[in-house]
Amino acid sequence: MDVVDLMRYLGALAVVLGLLGTAFVVARKYGLPGVVAPQGSRRLVITETLMIDGRHRAVLLRRDDTEYLIVIGPNGTTAIESGSRVVPTPGLTA
DSSP states (O other), rough: OOOOHHHHHHHHHOOOOHHHHHHHHHHHOOOOOTTBBBOOOEEEEEEEEOOOOOEEEEEEEETTEEEEEEEETTTEEEEEEEEEEOOOTTOOOO
């Protein structure tokens, strides 16, 4: 293998990696139906998590203007509070 072949292989690798990177950026920006949702269209946000003990975690979720408090553990998920409205606080941004 001489230097020309090595440069050709490295050039082909760079082109393939560049195409993969471009495809990833385009999929991330515009979305890919069934695989990747476009950024900025998320309605569900994990607001806060808290470890209760070694096996249980409390999670505060927000969908649109509604918050849900759930507890996740090894036996499943339990809704503690659901449907409480989010009251915007002046001076704070979400």
